[in-house]
Amino acid sequence: xxxxLPERDRIVITGVGLTAPNGDDxxxxxxxxxxxxSGVTPYEIRYVGQTVAGVCHFxxxxxxxxxxxxxxxxxxSVGIYCASEAIRDAGLDWENVDRSMVGIYIGVTxxxxxxxxxxxxxxxxxxxDTKFWSHHHNPRTVANNPAGExxxxxxxxxxxxxxxxxxxxxxxxxxxxAQMLRLGECDVALAGGVSESIHTFGIFASFKSQGxxxxxxxxxxxxxxxxxDRNGIVVAEGGCLYVLERMDDARRRGAKIYGEIAGYAINSxxxxxxxxxxxxxxxxxxxxxxxxxxxxxxxxxxxxxxxxTASGDTQECLALRSVFGESRxxxxxxxxxxxxxxxxxxxxxxxAGNLPSFADGVCHATINxxxxxxxxxxxxxxxxxxxxxxxxxxxxxxxxxxxGINSVLIVKRV
Amino acid sequence: xxxGEIKAVILDILEGIAPxxxxxxxxxxxxLREQLELDSMDFLDIVMELRKRYRVQIPEDDYVNLATxxxxxxxxxxxxxxxx
Numbered sequence: 001x002x003x004x005l006p007e008r009d010r011i012v013i014t015g016v017g018l019t020a021p022n023g024d025d026x027x028x029x030x031x032x033x034x035x036x037x038s039g040v041t042p043y044e045i046r047y048v049g050q051t052v053a054g055v056c057h058f059x060x061x062x063x064x065x066x067x068x069x070x071x072x073x074x075x076x077s078v079g080i081y082c083a084s085e086a087i088r089d090a091g092l093d094w095e096n097v098d099r100s101m102v103g104i105y106i107g108v109t110x111x112x113x114x115x116x117x118x119x120x121x122x123x124x125x126x127x128x129d130t131k132f133w134s135h136h137h138n139p140r141t142v143a144n145n146p147a148g149e150x151x152x153x154x155x156x157x158x159x160x161x162x163x164x165x166x167x168x169x170x171x172x173x174x175x176x177x178a179q180m181l182r183l184g185e186c187d188v189a190l191a192g193g194v195s196e197s198i199h200t201f202g203i204f205a206s207f208k209s210q211g212x213x214x215x216x217x218x219x220x221x222x223x224x225x226x227x228x229d230r231n232g233i234v235v236a237e238g239g240c241l242y243v244l245e246r247m248d249d250a251r252r253r254g255a256k257i258y259g260e261i262a263g264y265a266i267n268s269x270x271x272x273x274x275x276x277x278x279x280x281x282x283x284x285x286x287x288x289x290x291x292x293x294x295x296x297x298x299x300x301x302x303x304x305x306x307x308x309t310a311s312g313d314t315q316e317c318l319a320l321r322s323v324f325g326e327s328r329x330x331x332x333x334x335x336x337x338x339x340x341x342x343x344x345x346x347x348x349x350x351x352a353g354n355l356p357s358f359a360d361g362v363c364h365a366t367i368n369x370x371x372x373x374x375x376x377x378x379x380x381x382x383x384x385x386x387x388x389x390x391x392x393x394x395x396x397x398x399x400x401x402x403x404g405i406n407s408v409l410i411v412k413r414v
Numbered sequence: 415x416x417x418g419e420i421k422a423v424i425l426d427i428l429e430g431i432a433p434x435x436x437x438x439x440x441x442x443x444x445x446l447r448e449q450l451e452l453d454s455m456d457f458l459d460i461v462m463e464l465r466k467r468y469r470v471q472i473p474e475d476d477y478v479n480l481a482t483x484x485x486x487x488x489x490x491x492x493x494x495x496x497x498x
Contacts, residue, residue: 066433071455132466135458 002263003293007248011178012414013258014250015090015243017082018352021054021236021339025085029349030356032338033364034386038220039339040234045201046121048208052219053198054236054340063153073115073140074196076149078239078345079106083150083190090243091255092188103186104147104160105176106241107169107193109343109401111162112141113200146194158186166401167305168266169193170240170347171409177244178261187249192348194239203343207233210274212309214340223341224368225306225313225334226376226383233307234340240348247414258355262394262412263292269404276312281319281406285396288408289323297327298394299410301363303350304334305398306376307341314375316398321378331389332381334366347399347407357392358413415494420487427463431456442483464490468497 016026021039023029032039043053060069060077063084069077083104087094119137126132139145147160159180165172170193177191197203207213214232216222223234250257265287269277289296302320306313324330335350336342342349357363365382372383397409415423421442428437432450446452460480464470470493472480479489 067431067451070430070433126466132462134462135455139455 002291007251008246009182010247011181011244011261012247012250013242013261013355013411014245014255015086015092016240016258016352016355017085017087017089018238018240018349019056019058019078019081020238020342020349021056024056024058026352026356029353033335033353034362036365036367036384037338038223038367039236040219040222042219043198045198045204047201048204051204052214052216052222052234054234054238054342055198056237068153071136072149073145074199074237075108075111075146075194078194078196078237079146079150079241080153082192082194082239082241083154086190086241086243087154092243097188099155100157101187102156102158103177103180103189104150104156104158105173105180105189105191106147106150106162107171107173107344107348108146108162108164109166109169109195109197110203111143111145113202114196115140117200117202150190165405165407166403167341167343167346168399168401168405168407169344170349170351171264171397171399171407172266174242174244174261174348174409175264175266175407177242178264181244181246187245189244190241191244192239192241193344193346195237195343195345197343198235198237203235207235214308221368223308223337223339225304225308225337225366226373226381227369228371228373230308230310230313232309234336236340236342238339238342238345238349240345240352242348257414259358259395259411260414261409263288263294263410264408265291266405266407269406271404274402276315276400277404278315278319278322280404281316281398281400282322284406284408285319285323285398288396288410292410292412294394294410296324297329299324299327299330299396300389300392301354301357301395302330302332303354303395303397304332304366305400306334307336313373316400317376317378327380330380331363331387332378333364335364337367347397347409350399351395351397351409351411354395354397355411357389357395361389361392363387363389363392415497417487417491420490420494421483423467424460424483424486427460430463431459440483445481446483468494470494
């Protein structure tokens, strides 16, 4: 039970650093979501050819040298940018922070595919003679790489690792950070998720073979969860990391507080490699609500996971109806319709897109809905245009992934 | 390949490995690691680039010869003299 915890066990968000295909900080990202601005563009990748993707444009050299970029990975670079931005946003006196008590917890859907594909592509030019295989391969592909690069860049000597949780990873990273703070393993947690997935042809090719890769003449309209004409996922890159602290620490230093981690849950479908399980998704939401001491009707905004696949969207809507069917106040939206599916970063980014609602009272929409799928016609679905609410106090963030992993995170106004 | 051409190759490789550094004042008789931020992985990059570009194989025991520009060129001269 998270509700009713003492102040030192209450975990709050005090900083946000992000890069999304339609914005490189929280303000720009939020502006794009309220303006209906997509970040999906034409994209070409080896072997697959022309497709569409959510591509980020953050300034890689703001926190790294050219040599760092050459040595490291795109995921590491995304992570360093987001972590540095989050620390700056949190107003931490970084020079005097005990960096042995900073923990780095980064959700990833996958890591190493990009670097391995690049090496094999290069090796082909040497007739697959492995003496031309790079000595950089191992440090670039170890699973902790994105978190480790943040540690190296920022001189953080506390724990660092990634949390592999498919597309539930963004939430999982935040949950891990909150738990480690409660355990006293760290005093500051850098937590969230990153994705470099648009740089691996394999993810595009695999979704295509599965019949789940979105196509559309207009890239801005390719990602269209809940629309009858949706035809799959738009792959995106991105990252979003939060500074998490215990409530008493945050209050003591007079930190700006975005919201409190009020509840969370992670569970497993145990039913299929790829197909979702609405019963387990609903159980995950119910468990998070119970831990937060909230009812469904207390939730003002549900940030849906929906990716734009026929099965995924309708199954999530089944789960949502079973949990929120009686709720009169809950609104539903979707950020993937703007940026595509940012994989390991998705859950963290989608939460960030909604956090400003506590201050401005607006629920951003899900866009690209020309004809709503009747199976997805949720009461409270905010379609195409943002909606002004009287007040937003509670956000519930869904993030689900392959192999049947579900994660739900609830954040409330402080 | 002449010693001058070999030096130009090494400088080109170093530009890729140390893209933030100004190589114009590099002293040929001073160890590269005293003048540039190069670690062991960077040194392996020099070895790998020579292997990829010219199929030059440098045994690990010979890495010591890559300490300065002068010693590098001197070591590579017989290995690369027939290359264009």
